[in-house]
Amino acid sequence: MAQSGVAPSAFPGHDLGTSANLDVGLEAAVDRNVAFFGVISIGQDLEGSDYEQRGLNLGMRVRW
Numbered sequence: 001m002a003q004s005g006v007a008p009s010a011f012p013g014h015d016l017g018t019s020a021n022l023d024v025g026l027e028a029a030v031d032r033n034v035a036f037f038g039v040i041s042i043g044q045d046l047e048g049s050d051y052e053q054r055g056l057n058l059g060m061r062v063r064w
Helices: none
Strands: 018-029 034-047 052-062
Antiparallel strands (some): 018 034, 034 052
16 A cells, blocks of 8 residues: 555644633523523634634524
8 A cells, every 4th residue: 555645633634732612501491491592612722733713502492
């Protein structure tokens, strides 16, 4: 088998390194069948690849 000269990577496109992620969520029930929720997600590289992630997820949950 021919060698490509490229070292295998666990995550293509990212150098191996250290990162930190923080996810915070909240859910508020309006009544027995309706609730609103929100989640904030933040990720940042500490060492290795240049990585930054921000996310916000909002929604309403209805049960019937």
